[in-house]
Amino acid sequence: MEELREILKKAIFELYEIDFEPEIVVSPENIEADYSSNAPLRLAKELHDNPFNIAEKISEKIDNTFASKPGFVNFRISDGYLSDEISELADKFEVGSDKFENQTIVCEFSDPNPFKVLHVGHLYTSVVGDAISRLFEYAGAKVVRANFGGDVGLHVAKTMYILKQKNPVELTIEDIARCYVEGTAVYEDDEGARAEITELNKEIYKINANNIREGELAELYWKGRELSYEYFKDFYARIGVKFDKYYPESTVAALGLSKVLEELDNGVYEKSDGAVIFDGEKYGLHTRVFVNREGVPTYEAKDVGLIFTKWADYHFDKSVVITGNEQLEYMKVVLKSVEQYAPELVEKTSHLTHGLVKLPGNVKMSSRKGNFLKAVDVLEMVSDELKNEYDSEDTKVMMAALKYAFLKYKMGGDIIFDVKESVKMTGNSGPYLLYSAVRAKKILNNSSSDKKIDNYIYNIYERNLVKKLLEYSGVLEEAVGEMAPSKVANYLYEVAQEFSRFYENCSVVGADEETERIKLVKVYFETMQHGLNILGIEIPEEM
RNA sequence: GCACCCGUAGCUCAGCUGGAUAGAGCGUUUGCUUGCGGAGCAAAAGGUCGCACGUUCAAAUCGUGUCGGGUGUACCA
Numbered sequence: 001m002e003e004l005r006e007i008l009k010k011a012i013f014e015l016y017e018i019d020f021e022p023e024i025v026v027s028p029e030n031i032e033a034d035y036s037s038n039a040p041l042r043l044a045k046e047l048h049d050n051p052f053n054i055a056e057k058i059s060e061k062i063d064n065t066f067a068s069k070p071g072f073v074n075f076r077i078s079d080g081y082l083s084d085e086i087s088e089l090a091d092k093f094e095v096g097s098d099k100f101e102n103q104t105i106v107c108e109f110s111d112p113n114p115f116k117v118l119h120v121g122h123l124y125t126s127v128v129g130d131a132i133s134r135l136f137e138y139a140g141a142k143v144v145r146a147n148f149g150g151d152v153g154l155h156v157a158k159t160m161y162i163l164k165q166k167n168p169v170e171l172t173i174e175d176i177a178r179c180y181v182e183g184t185a186v187y188e189d190d191e192g193a194r195a196e197i198t199e200l201n202k203e204i205y206k207i208n209a210n211n212i213r214e215g216e217l218a219e220l221y222w223k224g225r226e227l228s229y230e231y232f233k234d235f236y237a238r239i240g241v242k243f244d245k246y247y248p249e250s251t252v253a254a255l256g257l258s259k260v261l262e263e264l265d266n267g268v269y270e271k272s273d274g275a276v277i278f279d280g281e282k283y284g285l286h287t288r289v290f291v292n293r294e295g296v297p298t299y300e301a302k303d304v305g306l307i308f309t310k311w312a313d314y315h316f317d318k319s320v321v322i323t324g325n326e327q328l329e330y331m332k333v334v335l336k337s338v339e340q341y342a343p344e345l346v347e348k349t350s351h352l353t354h355g356l357v358k359l360p361g362n363v364k365m366s367s368r369k370g371n372f373l374k375a376v377d378v379l380e381m382v383s384d385e386l387k388n389e390y391d392s393e394d395t396k397v398m399m400a401a402l403k404y405a406f407l408k409y410k411m412g413g414d415i416i417f418d419v420k421e422s423v424k425m426t427g428n429s430g431p432y433l434l435y436s437a438v439r440a441k442k443i444l445n446n447s448s449s450d451k452k453i454d455n456y457i458y459n460i461y462e463r464n465l466v467k468k469l470l471e472y473s474g475v476l477e478e479a480v481g482e483m484a485p486s487k488v489a490n491y492l493y494e495v496a497q498e499f500s501r502f503y504e505n506c507s508v509v510g511a512d513e514e515t516e517r518i519k520l521v522k523v524y525f526e527t528m529q530h531g532l533n534i535l536g537i538e539i540p541e542e543m
Numbered sequence: 544g545c546a547c548c549c550g551u552a553g554c555u556c557a558g559c560u561g562g563a564u565a566g567a568g569c570g571u572u573u574g575c576u577u578g579c580g581g582a583g584c585a586a587a588a589g590g591u592c593g594c595a596c597g598u599u600c601a602a603a604u605c606g607u608g609u610c611g612g613g614u615g616u617a618c619c620a
Contacts, residue, residue: 027563028564030563030564031563036562036563038561038562038563041562041601044600051600068563069563070563070600070601071562071600072562072563111620113620149620150619150620153619153620154619154620155619155620184619187619249620272617272618273617273618274618275617275618276618277617277618284546285546285616286546286616287616287617288616288618289617289618290618291618292618296618298617298618298619299619299620302620325547325548325613325615326614326615327615327620328615329546329614329615330620332547355548355549355613356614389582390582408556408557408568409555409557410556410557412549413548413549414549414613415555415556416554416555418555421554422555424569425582426568426583427569427582428555428556428567428568429568429582431582432568432583434582435580435582435583436582436583439580442579442580443579446579447579486557490557490558493567494567500583500584501584503579503583503584504578504581504583504584504585507579508579510579511579521579543580543582
């Protein structure tokens, strides 16, 4: 397609002596061509000519093209060219992008809080974040997967307030999570408890900061914290996501606090009602508290500390933070404040957001109220569905179903997690893609033909598949540029459909056309493997 | 109130840096059925792209307004 662009550009220059950057698109089905350009339409005004006339003039200048109304130039691609391209890929499957070559990218996502359980939202953000990381790696970057979580803060104090009263002998993550729900309730309803929790919060900061190990509260705190991090690591291992770096909030709180206080003196932040704030309204944003009146750094200040800590640790070329949509305005305020004294860091930072995972019927989930879907529950639901419907216990298939169900959606909007629908094994689903790839692999294993065929002419199924396969590197480039794994997911489904049509209509093993067809199957399989790998999905041997 | 996001088929979504007849999956109806593994393929039905005005040769796509839904908005994370 890039070559066509050059040819067209050259022809336009020779005809009209102007530099024009034409666009090439895949022709619609009713046009008997492979690729088209609307260049004549866009040039009409400048050239004071009828677009169709321009299209005709251009078409006369380039072989294998024709004009169509209202003003398109259409290209036909020869089978010889397509065949050469496919043979090259079949010989050595190589797609690559150098967009982030030799760059270090810190990719922060998932961000669960210790002392709370992982819910379905964490599962979603982990899967998406890992796929985006893989996209960067494909483009040549060294990616640091970072995980930021609140091991100190009000939510910990609320939990500890209840946990301290119960002081269970055996501590489980579920017990801790229940304490959080109870703690939140008393914090809201009971003024006395609220005051105590506020005190507890400060105490826990001290325990953490000074690494105090003695005392009932300290012992309980450290035990719970350790339990939480083990639980996180176990879960991430189950879904095949590995973090390179955990940033507990406590490790960045002090730096954040001192940065904010330093810039308070420089006039970036200001005092208000005993708290340290950033007046975002000056920038069309809202005002937020960075240090509360107790002198404790809020999440805002910790995020400031995190930015500087990441920089000190990695000197990143790019820093990407992935969170839920609700953090959008919040993050703008934090970044705007940092921009005042470290613009170079903010410039390298992107904030991507995703929507909520909702249950069918618009039921909202809240960890504070405790009515939510735990991440492990979701894994179990998918496993059960697979076992009941297909008698399969393959974890690769299970993960494919789950990850693909999340990744096929463009990031940003809320997604509905319907247990029955999202996990369906037919249609646009992970298992469909796997099944299709496994069948392709089987053909490759069964084939052994090396009969040379000259001047092979593709039939319609072969031709469509070839054209689709050749789109892959362009799709990847787009996906990398937009940091959008969904582009890859949607493309893979489209190729798989094209392959199914080919499979249905063209037998490979034993056919006269075997040598040519096997190339398509090979490139198809490699494409699927490559694309699924970016989504964090593995292809099983059997299904 | 103000700011940001979202309204496309019955449902779930692509398409959105303007281009030719708006595409998939699920569901519904029909055909293919011991295949190189049918978790598939082929076909039918289903749309005023929330609404209005505007910009343009051309608008689902851009602009303004409006209606509907969501989120955020000071000491939570």
